[in-house]
Amino acid sequence: MTESKEEKFYDKKISRRQMLKYTGAGAAGIAIGASGLGGILNVFGMTAPDDDESAVNKVNFYGAHQSGIANEVPTHVYFASLNVTVKSLKELQNLFKAWTPLTVRLMNGEPIGEASSNGFVPAKDTGESKGLDASNLTITFGVGPSLFEKPELGLAHKRPSELKQLPHFPKDQLETAYSDGDICIQACADDPQVAFHAVRNLIRAASGKVTMKWSQAGFNSYPMKKNKKQTPRNLFAFKDGTVNINTKSKTDMNETVWVQPGESASWMTGGSYLVTRRIQMHLETWDRTALGEQEATFGRHRDSGAPLGLHHEMDDLGLDRKESSGEMTIPADSHGRLARESGERILRRSFSYSSGVIDSTGTFDAGLLFISFQKHPKQFIKIQNSFGRVDKLNEYITHRGSALFACFPGVQKGSYIGEALFKSL
């Protein structure tokens, strides 16, 4: 039924019941086939709007790099990993084309489509973020190794050699329910409903083209000092992010995070590799451990965040310092020392999660949704191998999920998400 025909019915003020019947709504509601929703939402071929500079708490979509990497880390994340069911490269390309205007709108704090003038069809936007502002929403898209292994897409020759499953690390206990995926969508916002709404609407618009593989919600809580966000604490109560890439430094970002020309496949220039690990924290074990032992584990004091023996969070670790006994002040098996000694740097952008109780053990299902960005996965791999079997922290954590995604460069007005990949074909 066309829009104008619908409007006519609406104008005639036929009873709502008749309306619903006419559109085929039975006891089970209007269940539109998976293939039909995209058409009703009419998102394919939609023109992408501009960034709305007047929107409240708004992060820009357009730029040299995708949002959600260099931006300040907000309080919530909803991270989703998808598998694609598209049958051709064209269909995949159309999916990213369709997602582009929706992403701009979502980041503008707008519904993804205008409200319908009648109730005959599903609403274009699922609506739960109505009345909430943009909440500093960022949306980051990436593609996983498995996407390049689908013969029907013919992308194999475009796969950068480093885009492959991460190696097995000592003590990994990975579950497929929290690992891998063809596409990731990382939605970060200062409101959990805004982040969830973004992912939900993007997946809905891709109905019949993707399935959800796994997802995880997370949070960061910022102590405030003179209206300035302080380093947040993870669920072990240690400050997480004290030593991190300065996202405001172009040099640091170009050296560590953004792929430079010639450093990966050409379509990844300006992009970055995202590693995520669902790290279960054994809170009950940790909570039975002496504070001194906890501090020796990280190589830092818990409350101040200062390196052991020092007083200020931002003091250098001072790896050469020794106790009068001759022992290293920052222990040889401490997480902080091992990370530093790896010689590698990554941009960490993690969130805590608390997802109920693990049935089999009656313990908290809680921990860290570790997320890092780096120009090459080897940066993460080297740090993780440096921890190896030595890291004292191993006693208190278990890696349960793992994924690697290649995040496209940013989008210019008139272009679309992932264009660099499709144009290169």
Next chain:
Amino acid sequence: MTESKEEKFYDKKISRRQMLKYTGAGAAGIAIGASGLGGILNVFGMTAPDDDESAVNKVNFYGAHQSGIANEVPTHVYFASLNVTVKSLKELQNLFKAWTPLTVRLMNGEPIGEASSNGFVPAKDTGESKGLDASNLTITFGVGPSLFEKPELGLAHKRPSELKQLPHFPKDQLETAYSDGDICIQACADDPQVAFHAVRNLIRAASGKVTMKWSQAGFNSYPMKKNKKQTPRNLFAFKDGTVNINTKSKTDMNETVWVQPGESASWMTGGSYLVTRRIQMHLETWDRTALGEQEATFGRHRDSGAPLGLHHEMDDLGLDRKESSGEMTIPADSHGRLARESGERILRRSFSYSSGVIDSTGTFDAGLLFISFQKHPKQFIKIQNSFGRVDKLNEYITHRGSALFACFPGVQKGSYIGEALFKSL
């Protein structure tokens, strides 16, 4: 080792390694037996402090009623259901006595114990809320029917007849992993880490006395208008809480929520019954449904929240209104009409949840952690029976968890949580 002996060692500035060795910390850290932690935390016998009126974003602990019922609903909840492993009534009583000062401190935004002067023992507070303010934290304790069925506790004769498992309702698909429990702790706060920290520290202090049965984190997002919180939307995008008990009206609260003398067991006077239901929302089905059908399901317009055919959220439902066709404007099978026609009222205090993906179906594990307070469970039961098999909303939701708890009256300075129950014995 006594405190003073520890201090002596600390003063001698022996090496940290020696310290840790002396206290028995080996490769696996200091793993203190379950029974020992309470002693080290030294929370038993601790005197309960006053409410700290100077604390920022602070809700008072002391009063005629427990916090977390009449208070404004903050943005986050962490709800935990516990089973007890105590062997005597005295042990149970001591547990609630021990929880009392901890709860006051947590609600004051303070750590549950002073920081230790050395690292020999586990820290008294797990520390992850350090630097965060009280965040309007409320903590509500309740006891479930199963607590009264333990012969070793001898509480059977104190069980109010209405404190029993809720009846089976049509379409219930309850899972034990989200149902029942001996004790509940509802922690609500404007920060997810503050809510989680509260539950974690209370459970930790009860180490060896309780086990966790289930838990659920949830959120509410408030649209703001002139700095005033508006009714939040659930994940179906409908406003949830438009028609609710006025918690500022003593009459409403006494008629609906607070148990009055003679209405239940004497120890429940001033208390309330808490019903919680983990209600899965089938978002994918809902999102394929025409807006008109969604609105007919609730009997309200989605965006405005107004009753069908009306324009303002706060307009009365107007159950007698009819269309020109003769049909009821608010459909006979709509959720709103059925709730109203039950003639019962309850204080709803629900939160949304988004807990990843359901493995078997690849759909969102998302929905509503329904929480309601009422002076008698029959109020909830009557409303739920009114929905029965008729409610149109049944097509889009499945109840996966259910629990009933009797929440004690409030605590006066010098008293402790649940005193009314133990004193009545």
